Amino acid sequence: NAGVTQTPKFQVLKTGQSMTLQCAQDMNHEYMSWYRQDPGMGLRLIHYSVGAGITDQGEVPNGYNVSRSTTEDFPLRLLSAAPSQTSVYFCASSYTRGPNQPQHFGDGTRLSIL
Amino acid sequence: GQQLNQSPQSMFIQEGEDVSMNCTSSSIFNTWLWYKQDPGEGPVLLIALYKAGELTSNGRLTAQFGITRKDSFLNISASIPSDVGIYFCAGSAYSGAGSYQLTFGKGTKLSVIP
Numbered sequence: 001n002a003g004v005t006q007t008p009k010f011q012v013l014k015t016g017q018s019m020t021l022q023c024a025q026d027m028n029h030e031y032m033s034w035y036r037q038d039p040g041m042g043l044r045l046i047h048y049s050v051g052a053g054i055t056d057q058g059e060v061p062n063g064y065n066v067s068r069s070t071t072e073d074f075p076l077r078l079l080s081a082a083p084s085q086t087s088v089y090f091c092a093s094s095y096t097r098g099p100n101q102p103q104h105f106g107d108g109t110r111l112s113i114l
Numbered sequence: 115g116q117q118l119n120q121s122p123q124s125m126f127i128q129e130g131e132d133v134s135m136n137c138t139s140s141s142i143f144n145t146w147l148w149y150k151q152d153p154g155e156g157p158v159l160l161i162a163l164y165k166a167g168e169l170t171s172n173g174r175l176t177a178q179f180g181i182t183r184k185d186s187f188l189n190i191s192a193s194i195p196s197d198v199g200i201y202f203c204a205g206s207a208y209s210g211a212g213s214y215q216l217t218f219g220k221g222t223k224l225s226v227i228p
Binding site: 004026033035041042043045048050051056058076092102103104105106107108 | 118120145147149152156157158159160191202204213215216218219220221
């Protein structure tokens with residue numbers, strides 16, 4: 001009964017380093033997305049995917065890349081980390097991309113960029 | 115992009131009191147969702163609303179989808195200490211190319227005094 005699993009839970013990077021945040025879901029959901037949560041800002045959509053091989057940009061995509069090679073996995077890559085990317089990152093999934101499919105969230109990755 | 119105004123930002127209440135929070139927008143949404151986030155965890159769906167005017171309950175929680183489709187409220191009756199957390203509203207709207215995007219409010223932080 002895993003749901004949406006995010007790894008790592010915590011990470012500290014130096015400016016300029018790259019890393020990949022992992023997200024996996026075991027519910028056979030088509031739709032997956034990445035959000036960042038900053039104090040006082042709520043959750044903002046970074047990238048999303050409506051199915052394997054299809055990705056698109058959300059509200060704040062700059063500095064992040066994604067790919068969706070399988071239905072289960074949706075990794076988020078930071079190519080050159082910047083302090084402004086210090087945040088809590090949440091992955092979410094839903095069965096379809098339609099309006100009647102509430103998203104299920106992972107427990108987040110807390111990322112600090114020094 | 116679309117914005118949601120969620121209020122209040124924070125509230126301190128005595129155990130046993132009722133709580134009310136709301137979200138408003140200048141845009142129309144197809145779906146309204148209410149999530150709760152506990153410290154160190156991802157948001158968990160509380161209630162989903164799919165039709166204008168819909169009133170839905172989940173235990174001590176009641177939420178309504180506004181008639182204009184531009185607002186929603188969440189009530190919690192007889193609050194208990196485990197109600198502590200951050201409550202988010204989210205609206206789902208068509209974003210083109212057959213896809214729907216979720217826009218989040220900035221959250222209401224609820225503190226319950228025993």
